[in-house]
Amino acid sequence: MPNGIGSIGNVTIRELTDTVLASTQIDDLTALQGRLGFQLTDRFSVFGTAGIAATTARLDISQTTVIDGTATIRLGAPIRPILPFPVNLTETTTNGSGNRVLLGARYGASLEFRLNDRWTVRGDAGFTEFETLSLSLVPAQADATRVDYRPEVVEASLSFVRQF
Numbered sequence: 001m002p003n004g005i006g007s008i009g010n011v012t013i014r015e016l017t018d019t020v021l022a023s024t025q026i027d028d029l030t031a032l033q034g035r036l037g038f039q040l041t042d043r044f045s046v047f048g049t050a051g052i053a054a055t056t057a058r059l060d061i062s063q064t065t066v067i068d069g070t071a072t073i074r075l076g077a078p079i080r081p082i083l084p085f086p087v088n089l090t091e092t093t094t095n096g097s098g099n100r101v102l103l104g105a106r107y108g109a110s111l112e113f114r115l116n117d118r119w120t121v122r123g124d125a126g127f128t129e130f131e132t133l134s135l136s137l138v139p140a141q142a143d144a145t146r147v148d149y150r151p152e153v154v155e156a157s158l159s160f161v162r163q164f
Contacts, residue, residue, distance in 0.1 A: 019064045021061065022061045029153065034049065046109070049110065052105065057151055061095070104128050104129050105128070109125055120161040126156075127155075133150075134147070134148045
């Protein structure tokens, strides 16, 4: 290219940046559980709990991919210097969401202490682990972004119970 302004000699991809943002939400929790215990003294008892639970879970994800690179310009004759400069080759954003009822296992423990004939103090601790909610942004591609969400719920309570 004699006395020309320039031409692009090559493009080198330098960096591929993927940013995946995920937000989750559990709308409600329904559980059915049993309780089995053992009385250690006339005032103190321990219990174990087990059961099943269901919840409605939502998963929203957004993926932004940016490919940065360097382009080289070769100037015309007679000097022909090479000038690299950064270019943003492509930027894409893909969004997806999923909503599903998830089932899970629920288990825990309780302690009870009888203060007198009418009042009892009770402490409960529980854990619920649900099945996985998976979401792929582009299911047709082998290298698609896949996000797995497995909700877990930890609970603790202290109760004062009055018997009538």
